[in-house]
Amino acid sequence: MYETFEHTADLGLRIQADSLERLFQEAAEALFSLLVVNLHQVQPILPENLRLQAPDREDLLHDWLSELLVLFALRKLVGRRFEVRLSHQTLPVAGPPEAISALMGQPIELKQEVLEATIWGEILDPARHQLGPEVKAVTYHGLRLEKQPTSWLAEVILDL
Amino acid sequence: MGSERYEGPLEQVNEYLWRIPASYKSGMRVEGRIYADDRLLEQIRADQAPEQVANVAFLPGIQVASLAMPDIHWGYGFCIGGVAATDPEEGGVISPGGVGYDINCGVRVVRTNLKKEDVLPKIDHLMNLLFQKIPAGVGEEGPYHYADKKLDRLLADGVQYLLAEGYATEADIEHTEERGRIDGADPDAVSPRAKQRGQDQCGTLGSGNHFLEVQVVEEVFDPEAARTMGLEEGTVCVMIHSGSRGLGYQVCDDAIKELRQAPAKYGISLPDRQLVCAPVRSPEGQKYLAAMRAAANYAWANRQLLMWQTREAFAEFFGQPWESLQMNLIYDVAHNIAKIEKHRVGDQIKEVCVHRKGATRSFPAGHPDVPQRYQKIGQPVIIPGDMGRSSWILVGQPKSMEETFGSTCHGAGRVLSRHAAIQKARGRRIDQELAAQGIVAKCRNWKGLAEEHPDAYKDVSLVVDIVDRAGLAKKVARLRPIGVVKG
Numbered sequence: 001m002y003e004t005f006e007h008t009a010d011l012g013l014r015i016q017a018d019s020l021e022r023l024f025q026e027a028a029e030a031l032f033s034l035l036v037v038n039l040h041q042v043q044p045i046l047p048e049n050l051r052l053q054a055p056d057r058e059d060l061l062h063d064w065l066s067e068l069l070v071l072f073a074l075r076k077l078v079g080r081r082f083e084v085r086l087s088h089q090t091l092p093v094a095g096p097p098e099a100i101s102a103l104m105g106q107p108i109e110l111k112q113e114v115l116e117a118t119i120w121g122e123i124l125d126p127a128r129h130q131l132g133p134e135v136k137a138v139t140y141h142g143l144r145l146e147k148q149p150t151s152w153l154a155e156v157i158l159d160l
Numbered sequence: 161m162g163s164e165r166y167e168g169p170l171e172q173v174n175e176y177l178w179r180i181p182a183s184y185k186s187g188m189r190v191e192g193r194i195y196a197d198d199r200l201l202e203q204i205r206a207d208q209a210p211e212q213v214a215n216v217a218f219l220p221g222i223q224v225a226s227l228a229m230p231d232i233h234w235g236y237g238f239c240i241g242g243v244a245a246t247d248p249e250e251g252g253v254i255s256p257g258g259v260g261y262d263i264n265c266g267v268r269v270v271r272t273n274l275k276k277e278d279v280l281p282k283i284d285h286l287m288n289l290l291f292q293k294i295p296a297g298v299g300e301e302g303p304y305h306y307a308d309k310k311l312d313r314l315l316a317d318g319v320q321y322l323l324a325e326g327y328a329t330e331a332d333i334e335h336t337e338e339r340g341r342i343d344g345a346d347p348d349a350v351s352p353r354a355k356q357r358g359q360d361q362c363g364t365l366g367s368g369n370h371f372l373e374v375q376v377v378e379e380v381f382d383p384e385a386a387r388t389m390g391l392e393e394g395t396v397c398v399m400i401h402s403g404s405r406g407l408g409y410q411v412c413d414d415a416i417k418e419l420r421q422a423p424a425k426y427g428i429s430l431p432d433r434q435l436v437c438a439p440v441r442s443p444e445g446q447k448y449l450a451a452m453r454a455a456a457n458y459a460w461a462n463r464q465l466l467m468w469q470t471r472e473a474f475a476e477f478f479g480q481p482w483e484s485l486q487m488n489l490i491y492d493v494a495h496n497i498a499k500i501e502k503h504r505v506g507d508q509i510k511e512v513c514v515h516r517k518g519a520t521r522s523f524p525a526g527h528p529d530v531p532q533r534y535q536k537i538g539q540p541v542i543i544p545g546d547m548g549r550s551s552w553i554l555v556g557q558p559k560s561m562e563e564t565f566g567s568t569c570h571g572a573g574r575v576l577s578r579h580a581a582i583q584k585a586r587g588r589r590i591d592q593e594l595a596a597q598g599i600v601a602k603c604r605n606w607k608g609l610a611e612e613h614p615d616a617y618k619d620v621s622l623v624v625d626i627v628d629r630a631g632l633a634k635k636v637a638r639l640r641p642i643g644v645v646k647g
Contacts, residue, residue, distance in 0.1 A: 010236060035298075059420070066413060073357055073406050131605060134298045134367040134647070136409045137261040140416065141236030141434035157236055159261050159409075160368055160611075 002030035005155075010139070015154045020057070023145075023152045024064055024084040024115065031065050032079050032121075034158075035072055037130040044081040044120035053089065053112040058145045060086075060113045061154055065138040068119070076124040083118045133160050166210040170194070170201070176630040179225075180214050187429065188217040194228040195569075195630055200622060204232055212239040215431045219244060220439070221252025223505050223512055227564055229519050230626040231573030231618065235260075237434030240518035241573060245503065245565045247512050248440035253428065255437035256415040256448055258515030260496040263411060263452055264459030265370075265403030267542045268336070268492035269553065269639075270467055271389065272474065272485050274396040276376045280642060283600050286374065286477055287643040291602035293473040294372055294466065295364040296647035298605075302363035304465055311355055312347035314362065318457030319464045327468045334531050336492040337521060340460040342499070346450035350407070351414050354451075358407030358458055363465030367605065367647030369612055370402045371544070372466065374643035375551060381635040385537040385555050389490045391637050398474075398487075399551055399639070400466045401544045403496065404459035411455045415448045440500075440513050449498070456497055463492055490553070491531075491540035495520045495570035503565050514565045522556035522568035522633045530556070541633045543624055546572050546617040547601060547646075548594055550638045552624045559631035568633040569624070572617035581616035594644070603646040612646065 005012040013030045017023035033039045050067060054060040071077045089112045124131075136159040144155040170178045173193070178201065180192030192213035196204055204210060209232050216238055217226040223245045232241035237257030246252030279286065295302040306314050313321045319340025322328040333339050347355075365372060377395040380386045391397070404411075422438040423430055430436065438444035467489065471482035478485060498515045505512070523530050523539040530539045538555035545551040549572070560566050590613045594601045627633045 055420070063417075070353065070357075070410070074353075131298045133605070133611060136368075137413050139236040139261075139434055140436070141257075141432060143433065159236060 002026050010160050011158050012142070013156045013158065016151055018151050020152050021084045021086055023154055024061065024086070025082040027061060027065060027154060027156065028068055028079055028082045028119070031068055031135070034132050035135060036078050036124070037132045039078070039080065041128060042078045042080040043122050045122050046077065046120065048077060048119045048121070050115070050117045050119060052115045055110070055112065057113050058143050060115055061145050061156065062138055062140060062143060064115055064117070065156060069135060069138060071119070077119070077121055078124050078129060079119040079121040081120040085116045087114045088112065089114050135160060164208060166205050166208055168210060168214065170205070170210060176626050180210060182217065185214050185431070187431065188214055189219070190217050190222050190225050192217055192228070193225040194232060195230045195626055195632070196232070197626055200230050200618065200626065203618060207234040209234040209239040212237070213242065215435060216242060216244050216258070218429070218431055219246060219253050219255060219435065219437060220428055221246040221248065221250040223247050223510070227567070229567070229569040230623045231518065231569045231571055233573045235517065237432050238515070238517040241569065242515070242517045243519045243564055243567045244515045245512040246440065247505070247510055249510070252440055252513055253437035254440050254445045254449060254498055254513050255435055255515065256412050256419065256452070257434045257436065258517050259412065259452060259498050260517050261409045261412045262403035262496055263408035264456035264494045265496040266459060266463065266492060266494040267399060267401045267544050268463050268467060269397050269399045269490045269542050270470070270487050271391060271490055272396045272398070272487050274485065276394045276396060279374065279396050283374065283643050287600045287602050287645065289473050289477050290372065290374070290470065290643070291645050293469055294645055296367070296604060296645055298367050298647065300364050300647065301360040302465070304363045305360055306362055307359040311359055314461050315347040315350060315454035315457055316345050317341050318460045322461055322464050328464050332464060332489050335489045335533070336460055337494050338460070340464065340492070342453045342456050344450060345453035345457050347454055349447050349451035350411060350454050354407050354410035354414060357410050358405065361405040361407065362458065362462050363469060364405060364462070365402050365466060365645065365647050366405055370647060371547070372470065372645040373399045373551070373641040375399055375639040375641050377637050378550065378640040379638045381637065382555070385636045388534065388537050389540060389553065389636070390486070390488060391553070397639060398470050399542070399544060400463050400470070402463055402466060404455045405462060407458050408455040411451045415451065419444055419448070452498065456494065459494070460492065491542060493520050493542050501566065503561065512565065514567070516567055518570045519567045520570045521566055522560040522564070523566050524556045524558040524561060527556070538634070541568055543569060543620060544571050545620040547612060547641065547644050548597055548599055549617070549620055550640050552620065552638055553636045554624065554628070554633035555636055557631050557634050560633065564632055568627045572620035572623060581611050581613060584615060599641050599644060601644040601646070605647070
């Protein structure tokens with residue numbers, strides 16, 4: 001379930017779902033239903049696989065929506081159906097010395113949230129698909145993802 | 161979070177200035193200052209924009225005050241209409257959120273020797289041609305293609321590269337902020353993905369609040385300055401409002417992602433994640449600056465190519481070269497950018513990093529960065545209005561150097577969210593309403609037109625009144641649209 005909420009310059013998405021995977025799927029659908037007004041006429045025929053990892057779930061949600069936005073911008077792929085699998089991964093710390101020293105005092109391994117997804121959709125066809133407003137980006141402003149007593153809730157503000 | 165009213169302190173300093181004391185929130189390094197009058201203040205209090213002014217005051221190295229222009233509205237991280245200068249000597253930071261996703265979103269205005277009566281009878285046909293020629297709308301690609309080495313040169317040299325390509329003149333460069341090429345741009349700092357998003361979009365308008373308008377000078381307030389710009393009552397102009405398109409959005413998104421760990425690394429505590437930042441003098445800060453400047457050069461090139469296509473369309477329509485229509489660029493300003501500039505702080509001249517997020521540079525007469533032609537009147541400041549209401553041309557004034565790091569407002573400022581604007585416009589034909597006011601509007605997306613309809617914005621004249629009376633910029637001319645192209 002998702003709805004939009006008010007933000008003066010931009011647009012907020014509020015998503016609620018009974019599982020975290022479902023929440024990520026709903027968020028993707030919310031985004032594409034903004035980008036393409038008649039999303040129900042988009043056929044889930046082309047599969048696209050995606051794998052992402054991020055330090056926490058909020059970042060993962062941000063990155064997921066950002067990646068979908070880039071798929072739409074660069075490849076004109078309109079997502080209609082989304083299969084999402086979430087897991088964790090523990091990585092040993094590697095990288096430039098300053099990144100490691102920034103983590104001084106913490107265990108030298110990084111827990112990462114991992115998303116693997118298949119997006120089913122089709123390539124944008126301006127003759128059949130009615131475009132909505134341009135979404136410039138997914139912001140971190142007011143980004144929320146939290147477990148409620150019986151469901152998951154997220155809020156994301158998009159820059160339009 | 162929702163759009164709650166701001167209930168924090170706002171103390172009146174003078175008729176046009178209000179302050180949020182640094183004691184409001186622990187962590188504020190300087191006070192907040194908002195330029196507004198009684199009428200605008202009620203609108204400003206209606207959401208959390210003043211809270212954002214206070215949050216920006218947390219940034220390390222911030223100088224004097226976290227400033228907001230009268231077109232302030234609620235943004236993400238920074239408010240729109242915000243100005244913040246940080247001193248790199250004092251650990252001052254650069255924040256991609258203080259520039260925004262649309263890096264170097266800005267506006268330019270080109271004059272013509274045509275008069276209102278030459279154009280008005282044919283405006284419908286002219287707008288049809290412009291709508292056909294100017295690529296606009298989501299994902300629309302233009303006739304220009306810049307990839308690989310060509311794109312790198314465009315990112316490094318902006319409009320100066322287009323001069324070599326034959327799409328710009330020396331006079332165009334002279335009348336563009338930073339001469340259309342900001343120093344220190346590094347194409348290698350721009351990700352392959354951002355470059356890919358940029359290769360077919362240079363010379364396209366985009367959507368949202370971006371526009372191309374045919375306008376008529378309706379009233380002149382400063383005849384000498386207007387004459388210097390080639391304007392008098394009835395002069396037909398074209399105003400272009402666009403930015404760095406998908407390339408800029410991607411540069412900002414990449415930078416915010418890369419800077420996720422920077423506040424922890426540099427011991428910076430922030431009240432909002434969207435304010436992520438790094439010291440100007442850090443590898444992360446330098447990399448963002450180099451990429452942001454490349455995107456800024458792309459944006460200047462974008463507006464140049466939009467103007468070039470406009471000149472070609474006018475030449476075709478009026479059957480004479482654009483040069484004989486005297487379609488000279490008056491000026492081009494950036495209103496989402498961060499720049500290293502020299503400013504007086506107390507009794508010192510400092511080199512500071514000025515973030516302008518929805519704010520326009522407003523340098524006065526005599527400033528070395530003002531083009532020769534405008535040395536005596538000050539830098540032209542272009543304030544796009546909203547459909548159906550006026551746009552303005554102003555000139556920078558000395559007080560902007562004393563109070564706002566050489567900055568003024570950038571536009572009208574939204575009062576209705578896009579969502580509310582669509583609700584309000586439901587069942588109305590915005591294009592027909594505009595036609596009744598003598599404005600021909602062309603838009604690919606009717607919903608897009610609804611989001612941007614005039615009721616969604618503050619009255620730009622109120623905003624301009626305040627900066628004029630506060631001495632930040634001075635009114636030169638008011639322009640009224642007669643034709644609009646939107647994405």
